[in-house]
Amino acid sequence: MKRIVILGAGTAGTMIANKLRKSLDKEEWKITIADSDKLHYYQPGFLFIPFGIYNREDVIKPKSDFMPAGVDVIYSAIDKVDAGKNIVILEGGKILNYDYLIIATGTKTYPEETPGLTDKLWYKEIFDFYTIEGATALRNFIKGWEGGKLVMAITEIPFKCPVAPLEFVFLADDYFTKKGIRDKVDITYVTPMSGAFTKPVATKMLSELMEEKNIKVVPDFYIEKIDNDSKKLISYDEKEIPFDLLTVVPVNMGDKMIERSGLGDDMNFVPVNKETLQSEQYENIFVLGDASNIPTSKAGSVAHFAAETLYENLMNAIEGRPLLAKFDGHANCYIETGGGKGALIDFNYETEPLPGTFPLPGIGPFGLLKNTKINHYGKIMFRWIYWHILLKGKELPVEPLMTMAGKKKII
Amino acid sequence: MAQKNYAGKQIEVTEEGYLVSPDDWTKELAVEMAKEDGIELSDKHFEVLEYLRKEYAAGTALSIRKVGKSGIVDIKGLYSLFPGGPLKLSSKYAGIPKPASCV
Numbered sequence: 001m002k003r004i005v006i007l008g009a010g011t012a013g014t015m016i017a018n019k020l021r022k023s024l025d026k027e028e029w030k031i032t033i034a035d036s037d038k039l040h041y042y043q044p045g046f047l048f049i050p051f052g053i054y055n056r057e058d059v060i061k062p063k064s065d066f067m068p069a070g071v072d073v074i075y076s077a078i079d080k081v082d083a084g085k086n087i088v089i090l091e092g093g094k095i096l097n098y099d100y101l102i103i104a105t106g107t108k109t110y111p112e113e114t115p116g117l118t119d120k121l122w123y124k125e126i127f128d129f130y131t132i133e134g135a136t137a138l139r140n141f142i143k144g145w146e147g148g149k150l151v152m153a154i155t156e157i158p159f160k161c162p163v164a165p166l167e168f169v170f171l172a173d174d175y176f177t178k179k180g181i182r183d184k185v186d187i188t189y190v191t192p193m194s195g196a197f198t199k200p201v202a203t204k205m206l207s208e209l210m211e212e213k214n215i216k217v218v219p220d221f222y223i224e225k226i227d228n229d230s231k232k233l234i235s236y237d238e239k240e241i242p243f244d245l246l247t248v249v250p251v252n253m254g255d256k257m258i259e260r261s262g263l264g265d266d267m268n269f270v271p272v273n274k275e276t277l278q279s280e281q282y283e284n285i286f287v288l289g290d291a292s293n294i295p296t297s298k299a300g301s302v303a304h305f306a307a308e309t310l311y312e313n314l315m316n317a318i319e320g321r322p323l324l325a326k327f328d329g330h331a332n333c334y335i336e337t338g339g340g341k342g343a344l345i346d347f348n349y350e351t352e353p354l355p356g357t358f359p360l361p362g363i364g365p366f367g368l369l370k371n372t373k374i375n376h377y378g379k380i381m382f383r384w385i386y387w388h389i390l391l392k393g394k395e396l397p398v399e400p401l402m403t404m405a406g407k408k409k410i411i
Numbered sequence: 412m413a414q415k416n417y418a419g420k421q422i423e424v425t426e427e428g429y430l431v432s433p434d435d436w437t438k439e440l441a442v443e444m445a446k447e448d449g450i451e452l453s454d455k456h457f458e459v460l461e462y463l464r465k466e467y468a469a470g471t472a473l474s475i476r477k478v479g480k481s482g483i484v485d486i487k488g489l490y491s492l493f494p495g496g497p498l499k500l501s502s503k504y505a506g507i508p509k510p511a512s513c514v
Contacts, residue, residue: 156476192475194499198511220496222475224487236497237490266480295472295511 001030004314005088005098007078007257009035011043011391012289012303013104014066018393019311021068031070032096034088036077038063041132042386043160044300044379047167047336049135050142051175056132058383066391078105081261083282100284100314103270105257107160107290107298111250114155116226126226126246129168130160138247147176147184148244153233154191155223159252160290160298163345165189166196166206167336168247173213174338187215190233190241192222199352202345205369209337252298254291269293274349275326277310283317286310296329296349304390305330308400330402332358334379342375344368348402354409359398361406368407417443429502429509433467436506445504452504456492458483463505473498473510 004020006013017033024031045059067073077091081101088096109130111117117126127141128134152169169189176182189196189210196210196217197203210217224236226246233241254268263270263281270287271280274294279285288310289303296302305327312325329349336342344366345353357364366378389396412431414421418439423431428444430436441460445452452460462481466473475498479486486497493500498510 157474194496222486222490236486237494266477293472 002028002099003030003032003097004100004102005096006031006033006102006104007035007081007088008104008106008255008289008291009033009037009063009067009073010040010104010106010289011300012106012291012307013102014040014063014391015304015307015393016102016104016288016310017071018066018068018391019307020314021071022393023311023315026070030072032072032074033067034074034076034078034090034096035063036075036091038075040066040391042383043130044386045383046129046132046135047164047171049132050127050129050138050168051171052139052143056136059132061387068392078255078257079260080257081263081285083261083263083285086284098284100286100317101282102310102314103258103263103279103285103287103291104289104303105255105291107158107252107254107269109160109250110253111248113251113253114223114226114248116228117155117248117250119226119228121226121228121231121246125231125244126248128248128250129164130249141245142175145245147181149186149188149242150245150247151188151190151233151241151243152247153221153223153241154193154249156251157192158298159249161333162197162297162299163333163335165191165247165249169215170209170213170338171336173215187213188218188241188243189215190218190221190223192220194219199347201355202347202353202369205343206335209371213338258291265293267293273323274329275309276313276323277306277327278313278317278323286314294327294329297331297333299331299333300386300390301332302330304396305332305400307393328401330400332398334375334382336376336379337371340376341371341373342377342379343371344375344378346402346407351402351404354407356407358406361403363406425509427503427509430506433464433506433508436464441504441506445500448500450493450500450504453492455484455488456501456504459489459492459501460505463501463507467505467507473502 042059048054127138258264290298309327313323347353355369
């Protein structure tokens with residue numbers, strides 16, 4: 001009996017476990033998936049918690065709901081991979097042998113990497129919304145807040161879901177407007193990048209929205225530390241930004257297990273061939289989702305599109321063919337813009353987000369790079385699609401590789 | 412694309428002033444480029460530029476954090492060498508493309 005071990009049962013690991021169990025012979029292949037957490041979090045929903053739109057129970061379900069029969073599920077922390085010996089060592093010493101390993105341990109936030117971030121103001125006036133704890137603590141704070149300087153700051157790139165902090169400030173604008181205190185709230189968006197977004201056409205659209213909503217953007221600000229006494233962000237080149245309420249995207253890095261296994265780069269992301277998704281070091285290791293170093297968004301949509309390529313290449317490897325499937329870096333992101341509207345962007349390694357319609361050329365129903373009500377509903381409907389279709393590896397009416405059909409080229 | 416005269420030679424550069432071909436790079440060119448921004452290159456600057464060229468040639472994705480861990484200079488030091496845009500400026504003087512930040 002041959003063995004496939006999947007590390008991490010989040011969005012990526014769950015999807016690939018379902019796909020593989022459906023197509024591989026149960027007599028011939030044993031599939032094992034390991035994760036320390038028994039709960040599955042719908043992470044795109046965290047963003048809505050601070051504003052009271054979603055509750056905790058909207059975003060959490062047991063992982064066991066999504067695991068197919070015939071997959072061994074082990075709830076245990078992972079000590080490390082010994083790739084030279086083709087083994088995974090679990091916490092406590094239990095050993096899993098594998099013929100093929102799929103790493104899907106994602107990216108995590110490490111607030112302690114930024115000096116001062118987890119000091120006395122942490123979860124009092126400084127919050128993240130990338131964890132259920134942070135999002136909930138922020139909600140409790142925001143309910144009673146009477147206004148002041150709200151600063152949304154990104155500490156480091158890359159980070160999970162690059163549109164989330166933009167959505168956060170748009171939703172905050174909406175929330176405080178409805179509460180009738182928008183004139184008492186000063187919103188600033190602080191980023192180490194040179195603009196609101198890195199791709200020119202999308203940046204233009206988003207910058208206009210920022211201006212319309214009276215949100216100030218401070219680009220090229222690389223945070224060195226947070227001064228809790230004077231309540232200021234301080235950059236490496238000694239610029240300062242004062243805050244009353246700081247929401248932050250902490251430093252993102254891969255799992256510590258990657259570092260213990262010697263499989264990662266300096267941010268603990270696993271170097272892979274960006275087209276085949278095979279590890280650069282070991283032929284029998286593939287990486288799906290945020291855990292790899294591929295140069296595209298760290299996002300569930302990318303994991304979903306990449307799952308198709310990874311699946312084909314794993315089959316190619318098993319059956320001794322060259323790895324012919326090539327991933328193009330396809331990402332597709334809904335951007336909540338507040339007031340019941342949303343925008344949608346679709347892009348890959350080579351092509352930046354362009355205007356047009358999605359998924360059907362000329363029809364939509366979703367408008368790309370446009371701020372519309374239907375895009376917002378797309379995001380709201382997506383939670384249902386995620387729980388019922390996506391995780392279980394069922395087909396969606398969307399091509400895994402990006403298409404130019406329905407898009408307008410801009411020169 | 413544009414052309415610029417550096418160290419007595421016509422060199423192809425992008426609209427933002429980055430070299431089109433890293434092979435056109437020379438130390439003299441780097442000195443003249445930096446001078447345009449009012450920066451006088453020291454030995455420490457050149458250590459950083461050479462590190463960047465080496466890593467670029469090896470296909471490494473570069474970041475400020477990465478240079479900060481290189482052992483040549485820490486992040487604060489990098490900012491004081493290349494004020495304003497440490498990675499953008501150092502990449503320009505190193506003759507490698509403008510750093511592409513991931514989405």
